[in-house]
Amino acid sequence: MTTTRLLLASALALCGSAVLAQDVVRMGTEGAYPPFNFINDQGEVDGFEVELGNELCARAQLTCQWVTNEWDSIIPNLVSGNYDTILAGMSITDERDAVIDFTQEYFPNVPSAYVALSDGVDVTGGVVAAQTNTIQAAHVAETGATLVEFATPEETVAAVRNGEADAVFADRDFLAPIVEASGGQLVYVGEPVPIGQGVGLGLRESDTELKAKFDTAIAAMKEDGSLNALLSKWFDMDAPTY
Incomplete structure (x- = not known):
């Protein structure tokens, strides 16, 4: 905020x-x-x-x-x-x-997590999507990555799928079923981050x-x-x- x-x-x-x-x-x-x-x-x-x-x-x-x-x-x-x-x-x-x-x-x-299309993504130097006005967006802004914000969580994941962002950073419990349903298309990147x-x-x-x-x-x-x-x-x- x-x-x-x-x-x-x-x-x-x-x-x-x-x-x-x-x-x-x-x-x-x-x-x-x-x-x-x-x-x-x-x-x-x-x-x-x-x-x-x-x-x-x-x-x-x-x-x-x-x-x-x-x-x-x-x-x-x-x-x-x-x-x-x-x-x-x-x-x-x-x-x-x-x-x-x-x-x-x-x-x-619980920790937040990064998700991307490949495990080689640089989450501290690339483009990372997060929902606006969240603790995840605030964290990304402090890491040195380029933050792109979206109004809804679904849009943050879509940004990764369509190439607008290298990774999405969000609550792991929100991302978990999406990663599982992707059939291996989406993967976790880096270590979980405890915030909040x-x-x-x-x-x-x-x-x-x-x-x-x-x-x-x-x-x-x-x-x-x-x-x-x-x-x-x-x-x-x-x-x-x-």
């Missing part, structure tokens, strides 16, 4: 209201980041975070509905009141935490009561093993668990 965006989001924070004054908690997601969140064949939001969010709402005795929003404006539109939470594969970072608040992480911090502080549920800083409710529900799911069951369902056998 740029400095300008941070300032905009901070200003919009003044417009936020306590969510529990409302009858419905609006759960914001991107709907374009499988298996975390996506739109299924029935045109409905689906994925790990949707199933998780529905369970958290049930445990917190909240009535919730899902709202989709493009990634690039997902934080400003939370702060301005278009929805009340973000469950969108969003890594917790100090920069984001200065604008919004986060629950405890519900997805452990895990994935958390984002809220407006004013919604302390709502945060507490979700924190309690996440902690309970970790304790009883149901969060691990969801992680194993939606990710591969090597998925991190609690």
Whole structure:
């Protein structure tokens, strides 16, 4: 997130209201980041975070509905009141935490990875694609590689396939099924890179009561093993668990 965006989001924070004054908690997601969140064949939001969010709402005795929003404006539109939470594969970072608040992480911090058409690609000196306003894009910008940013994660992979980029840098859990389905066309390059502080549920800083409710529900799911069951369902056998 740029400095300008941070300032905009901070200003919009003044417009936020306590969510529990409302009858419905609006759960914001991107709907374009499988298996975390996506739109299924029935045109409905689906994925790990949707199933998780529905369970958290049930445990917190909240009535919730899902709202989709493009990634690039997902934080400003939370702060301005278009929805009340973000469950969108969003890594917790100090920069984001200065604008919004986060629950405890519900997805452990796992390494990001580079994927290319061949294993000889120079990921520090070549052209690397990443989704805009992500921790991966920020990392690539610091490596010396030429960063090309795209609005959606699918576009970053397409950029590698069509020659616009030498490699893509993204969450390994997003890339894993794509690499497997490519039949050897796409390969991992270099070593995994640990960045971020895990994935958390984002809220407006004013919604302390709502945060507490979700924190309690996440902690309970970790304790009883149901969060691990969801992680194993939606990710591969090597998925991190609690």
